[in-house]
Amino acid sequence: MKEYDLTMPLYEAGIRKLRMGDIVYYSGVVHTMRDMGHRRAVEMLIRNEELPFKQLREGVLWHCGPIVSFDSGKWKIFSAGPTTSSRFTDLGSELIKLCKIRLTIGKGTMGDKAVSQMKETGSCYLNSTGGCGALYAQKIKGVLEVYWQDLGLPEAIWTLEVERLGPLVVGIDTLGNSIFDAKKLEMKKEIQKVYKQSRLNFDYDYFYLPKRIPGRG
């Protein structure tokens, strides 16, 4: 497990050196993006339109919607932490492909499509600790620009200058390793024991679900 201090510009070769479990501190420009922002960005790129935030190309995306306030002619960030990343597996993978995003910061993980896209592009996913918005807000040195306010302030794209944002854990690396996939495998062994203790069967439907009836039917 290594520790890295990364700054702009980020090069593919450098990103390909990161390994699952490494610790990263990042200083430079980040772009926040959530659900509606992803949808608009991908649609624009598919229409061959340029995104107004040019530094996202080979740059850093943060799954985050900060708490902000406009005071004396300036935006101030009060709290800014990660949001659930699995939501962006599909559209986020498109963005990584189209913009060669080098680092994506969030919480939880991104699915298989993102893992393989990161491998191809040379891009990593970094985990931050969920719920720690007050702490991460201290690492933000300023708001450089805000785009797409018509989506609502949480969904807008906040271009931020951060200093030593972290500690971030490499959750998906360019070899296709994913911390959560590894955890899922470990959990599979443990869950056999838990089922046994709790007198549960694997091949049994315990409840109604859409298109399913309980039992072994």
Add this chain to the structure above:
Amino acid sequence: MSINVEIIKETAFRLISLASTDLPGDVEMALADAYKHEDNQIAQNQLKTILENINLARSKGLSICQDTGVPMFFASLGLKCKIDGNPERSIVEAVKLATERVPLRQNVINPLTKKNSGTNTGWGIPHIHWEIDPEADYLELTAVPKGFGSEMRAVQIWALTSEDIGRVAVKTVLDVVESAMGEPCPPVIIGVGIGGFADTSMYLAKRALFRSPIGKHSNDKEAAALEREILNAVNQLGLGPMGFGGKTYALAVNVEISGSHTAVVPVSVIFQCWACRYSTARIYDNGEVVFITHERGAKEQ
């Protein structure tokens, strides 16, 4: 005598502010205990970061998490007190004020047009769960800024009464944990509502999240046994804080039951992230306000 609606507005504002920036003491203590209990470094680091964040938020008056949720209140109105106006209007005003001053994130949208009101109000929000208390001479208000990373993991299933309903509850929680893993921000609290109707079963589960003090078991013997079993089962999976591995995935599992139909029983499961934010106060008929969850209450207004 009667309760003045201005006092309701001021108190509701104060409750949102306290809840967003400071955890109830028992929740913070449970997280500190989990930190001591963990022996793996990754788990310790996650909890250390969480505890640092809690301290920082409190000392600087910042929101613990940027997701300040969709404004929701539990309100219990004592029938021995009167209110001199419309309390719902006061709570709406308090939410608007808190959005500007705490500040909160502007989270509330129309679900179809996706228009954001910018005030965290509109289309029935803030939502207030009203109850009555025939004996009380106060209005008890609880503000709950709950993030949606944990809210979105809510699940409801229907079980046949030919089954052992306890087994179905264990299986349901395990299924949700297996797919949610680190995303609802563990260490979580898990609420389970068994019985009742589709709507009341989920309400039981949600109400169970805020059982105080944290770790208190149900008075119902079977429900309490189920709480212990599910808590052990979930923590045994080894997912730990934020899902990176460790002993503490859940701080508590709280089960509530309600009478149900002889054919089928609803089982509802909902998560609360580690940032279990809520704040309660009682507004008495004589105008006195007593803060229950946050002792410093009104002092730092």
